Amino acid sequence: MLTAVVLAAVLGGAPAQPAAGLKLTNVRLTVGELGPTRDGNKVLPGDVLFIAFDADGMTINDQGIARYTIELEVTNAAGMRILPDPKEPKPKPREQADFVPLRGNKMPLRAFITAGLDQPAGTYTCKINVADLAGKTSAELSVKFEVVKRDFGIVAVYTTNDGKGEVSAPTTGQVGQSLFVNFSIVTFERDAKFKQPDVEFAFQLYEGANALLVNAKNEPTPVKDYQDAKSPTPVKETDAAFAKQFPLFMNRPGKFVLEITATDRVSKKTAVYKLPVTVTGPN
Numbered sequence: 001m002l003t004a005v006v007l008a009a010v011l012g013g014a015p016a017q018p019a020a021g022l023k024l025t026n027v028r029l030t031v032g033e034l035g036p037t038r039d040g041n042k043v044l045p046g047d048v049l050f051i052a053f054d055a056d057g058m059t060i061n062d063q064g065i066a067r068y069t070i071e072l073e074v075t076n077a078a079g080m081r082i083l084p085d086p087k088e089p090k091p092k093p094r095e096q097a098d099f100v101p102l103r104g105n106k107m108p109l110r111a112f113i114t115a116g117l118d119q120p121a122g123t124y125t126c127k128i129n130v131a132d133l134a135g136k137t138s139a140e141l142s143v144k145f146e147v148v149k150r151d152f153g154i155v156a157v158y159t160t161n162d163g164k165g166e167v168s169a170p171t172t173g174q175v176g177q178s179l180f181v182n183f184s185i186v187t188f189e190r191d192a193k194f195k196q197p198d199v200e201f202a203f204q205l206y207e208g209a210n211a212l213l214v215n216a217k218n219e220p221t222p223v224k225d226y227q228d229a230k231s232p233t234p235v236k237e238t239d240a241a242f243a244k245q246f247p248l249f250m251n252r253p254g255k256f257v258l259e260i261t262a263t264d265r266v267s268k269k270t271a272v273y274k275l276p277v278t279v280t281g282p283n
Contacts, residue, residue, distance in 0.1 A: 022132045022139040027053040029143070032158025033110055034170040036276055041145040045119045046186035046241055047155035050112045051126060051143055058107045059135035060100050067133040069093035072111055077123045083113075095133065113145075117186060117240050121149045150187055152264050154273040155241075157183040165245065172278040173250050181246040181258060181275060188242075189266040197235055202261040203246050207254050250279040 029038040030050045071093040074083035131138040161169040165182045188197040260273045
């Protein structure tokens with residue numbers, strides 16, 4: 001099944017001014033809450049799809065308060081509603097009041113959809129409606145995405161400032177910061193003897209104008225190759241996914257790509273994920 005959550009974040013601008021009508025702009029699919037634009041709109045069962053956009057023209061009053069509602073609906077290719085639960089009455093959108101001390105009239109908003117491991121493959125449409133309660137105006141956007149056939153893979157990639165995986169972070173940082181790359185492994189097989197996953201990981205970083213550091217033979221040369229031999233154990237028999245984390249200390253500026261390779265040594269399947277990371281110098 002699909003589940004969804006709506007998030008809000010504040011962005012400053014000019015002093016408060018009357019809104020000229022609400023528009024939802026800069027719509028994009030992102031890696032995690034604050035990460036870069038996602039490569040395509042296909043998700044594996046078990047993955048998380050973030051939808052980011054700007055509410056441009058949101059009314060923020062003299063006290064710095066924005067009052068609004070967000071309503072989200074997902075339909076399948078046949079146009080049937082699957083989220084919220086079609087068996088239940090459609091819930092009334094919850095009113096939100098955010099303190100925006102920098103004022104202006106633009107707010108970045110985000111919603112994310114989790115595709116359950118039992119989610120049927122197919123094309124889906126997510127419709128998001130935002131209502132500016134003070135400005136008495138609303139706007140809507142639609143995003144199509146595809147859930148592909150269930151398979152072994154690296155999903156739910158997101159970055160945080162903390163090792164607990166609780167404080168979301170962009171994939172851009174300054175020298176001296178630490179970034180934690182979090183992800184999950186889904187649809188793995190278990191070994192016959194211990195009934196545990198047997199997944200080998202390799203983490204490799206590349207640098208350069210094309211995200212690769214090439215040698216004289218024009219071949220990729222790794223900046224660093226870090227091996228993590230196996231998946232953590234034990235993984236409960238009822239768990240169909242498990243989480244991993246890669247710590248990245250940003251010691252020098254540059255544009256990098258972190259390549260994560262996971263190999264299921266039972267099913268002999270391999271999955272690869274590439275995440276761009278930018279490190280800037282000190283101010």
